Amino acid sequence: MIHTEELSCQIGAFRLDRVSIQIPANKYFVLLGPPGAGKSIFLECLCGLRTVDSGRIFLGQEDVTQTEPRLRGIGYVPQDYALFSHLTARDNVSFGLRVRRFPARQMTSRVQEVAQLLRIEHLLPRGIAGLSGGERQRLALARALVLEPPVLLLDEPVCALDEATRQEICAQLLRVQRQMQLTVVHVSHNLEEAFSVADHAAILHEGRLQQAGAMDELVRKPNSEFVARFVRAENILSGRVCTPPTEAPWTRVELSHAVLDVLGRHRGDIQFTIRPDQVLVLREGEHARHLQNHLELQLARWRDCGAYVRLELTGSIDLVAHITPAAFSEIRHCPRLTVVLPLQSIHVLS
Amino acid sequence: MGYALSRFEFRGRTIVDAIVDLPIVFPPLVAGLTLLVFFSQTAAGRWIQEDLGLEFVFQPKGIVLCQFLVGASFAIRSAKTAFDDVDCRYENVALTLGCTRWGSFRRVSLPLARNGILAGGILTWARAFGLFGPLMIFVGSFRGRTEVLSTTIFLEQSVGNLEVALAIALLLIFVALIALTTIRLVGGSTLVKL
Numbered sequence: 001m002i003h004t005e006e007l008s009c010q011i012g013a014f015r016l017d018r019v020s021i022q023i024p025a026n027k028y029f030v031l032l033g034p035p036g037a038g039k040s041i042f043l044e045c046l047c048g049l050r051t052v053d054s055g056r057i058f059l060g061q062e063d064v065t066q067t068e069p070r071l072r073g074i075g076y077v078p079q080d081y082a083l084f085s086h087l088t089a090r091d092n093v094s095f096g097l098r099v100r101r102f103p104a105r106q107m108t109s110r111v112q113e114v115a116q117l118l119r120i121e122h123l124l125p126r127g128i129a130g131l132s133g134g135e136r137q138r139l140a141l142a143r144a145l146v147l148e149p150p151v152l153l154l155d156e157p158v159c160a161l162d163e164a165t166r167q168e169i170c171a172q173l174l175r176v177q178r179q180m181q182l183t184v185v186h187v188s189h190n191l192e193e194a195f196s197v198a199d200h201a202a203i204l205h206e207g208r209l210q211q212a213g214a215m216d217e218l219v220r221k222p223n224s225e226f227v228a229r230f231v232r233a234e235n236i237l238s239g240r241v242c243t244p245p246t247e248a249p250w251t252r253v254e255l256s257h258a259v260l261d262v263l264g265r266h267r268g269d270i271q272f273t274i275r276p277d278q279v280l281v282l283r284e285g286e287h288a289r290h291l292q293n294h295l296e297l298q299l300a301r302w303r304d305c306g307a308y309v310r311l312e313l314t315g316s317i318d319l320v321a322h323i324t325p326a327a328f329s330e331i332r333h334c335p336r337l338t339v340v341l342p343l344q345s346i347h348v349l350s
Numbered sequence: 351m352g353y354a355l356s357r358f359e360f361r362g363r364t365i366v367d368a369i370v371d372l373p374i375v376f377p378p379l380v381a382g383l384t385l386l387v388f389f390s391q392t393a394a395g396r397w398i399q400e401d402l403g404l405e406f407v408f409q410p411k412g413i414v415l416c417q418f419l420v421g422a423s424f425a426i427r428s429a430k431t432a433f434d435d436v437d438c439r440y441e442n443v444a445l446t447l448g449c450t451r452w453g454s455f456r457r458v459s460l461p462l463a464r465n466g467i468l469a470g471g472i473l474t475w476a477r478a479f480g481l482f483g484p485l486m487i488f489v490g491s492f493r494g495r496t497e498v499l500s501t502t503i504f505l506e507q508s509v510g511n512l513e514v515a516l517a518i519a520l521l522l523i524f525v526a527l528i529a530l531t532t533i534r535l536v537g538g539s540t541l542v543k544l
Contacts, residue, residue, distance in 0.1 A: 049445065068450075095447055
């Protein structure tokens with residue numbers, strides 16, 4: 001397990017501010033955040049390329065805060081791969097082995113093994129200049145993996161690749177992580193990328209950790225408006241609790257033009273969210289009037305996104321809903337729609 | 351020094367950077383005059399010449415010193431430019447792959463900057479090759495003793511031996527042409543930045 005305690009690092013006007021994260025061993029961890037959040041700096045602190053101002057870094061039980069990068073046993077692939085253009089692909093892969101003075105025979109077999117794993121045997125005799133983005137990515141990965149590090153840090157590993165190659169590489173990264181039982185920390189600003197690989201994730205913003213946990217938890221239970229917007233919760237609503245505490249397991253909240261119930265007991269002003277795919281959209285009046293949190297709304301706009309249709313609904317409140325194309329074909333000509341916000345799908349932001 | 355100026359932030363870096371550039375900016379004669387005054391008029395200069403027995407003024411050794419001091423600026427500047435072109439990330443990756451700081455410099459930065467450094471070296475050599483003014487002041491131009499090609503042109507022309515002066519001038523032009531062509535072949539981008 002990788003564990004940071006109150007990690008701080010000042011670079012010019014930017015500050016990585018007291019970041020404490022626990023990254024589970026042998027899991028695929030994605031560090032998310034908008035550009036400039038401090039993700040790459042955090043990664044460089046982990047592998048010892050930046051001196052931290054305060055805080056500690058643990059790899060397993062060992063405090064490695066002051067340990068040199070070469071002694072940390074961490075594989076690192078930077079954003080632009082940084083392949084050594086004065087060496088062939090084979091020499092790039094074997095670089096770490098040569099530095100550590102591995103015997104020639106062992107070096108050859110290790111290079112061959114990792115090349116087979118990443119399916120790059122055909123690239124080994126070539127120079128770096130003519131390689132495509134995907135090939136460079138795989139080669140950089142092979143160079144980091146050849147030393148069999150228990151931890152692999154990937155800084156935006158697929159951001160410069162086209163969509164098809166990105167998906168292919170992400171699948172390969174996940175396969176390699178599972179096969180070698182690595183602890184991977186993958187930096188990205190792309191939520192789809194995180195969905196495709198992550199077991200766990202964390203979100204950084206302006207040098208501060210916003211939330212960390214299982215990927216599903218981040219998406220379903222964001223703890224702040226920033227995280228909710230980052231994970232595209234889209235429906236972020238604000239209101240004021242309008243009933244005194246009762247025995248009921250929910251609280252009634254008054255919005256500007258609507259009243260909704262949310263689970264739990266709350267006071268004062270609250271913010272809550274519901275994911276677009278959790279919003280139920282029905283034809284007006286369709287057996288839903290008895291349900292809690294039903295609203296009469298109109299369809300303002302819609303967009304076919306392939307696997308789902310994105311609806312923008314307007315009325316007493318504005319909402320976004322994602323429904324299947326089949327469901328959309330049934331409601332698309334209805335002038336008014338009944339929209340239900342299931343109580344258990346509403347998440348109150350802390 | 352080129353690597354240090356390219357990679358490290360330290361106190362007085364701007365001043366060191368400016369001092370390195372001085373011989374590029376001031377007239378070459380000033381370099382010769384400075385050396386002459388230093389070795390003949392200052393206690394440190396006299397100590398080097400008299401006590402250590404390293405005689406430079408009007409001596410062949412002075413040619414080497416003069417060419418080194420004038421050429422060093424170009425060499426440091428071109429090395430700095432070559433190292434600026436090598437992204438720090440290459441060194442960072444080398445550090446995570448098991449290199450020490452020295453190892454990452456030797457195995458990664460130096461080979462990647464090689465062409466730029468080579469081009470800078472050729473340019474420095476060419477500059478030293480054609481040096482005239484500082485040498486005339488610091489070591490003079492004594493036949494067979496402190497004579498270099500550029501000062502020979504002056505000597506031959508001053509005694510009316512124009513054919514020899516022209517022949518040497520042509521040789522210098524030819525050498526300069528080869529140097530400039532080689533620079534473009536091995537590290538043109540560095541030359542452009544210079």
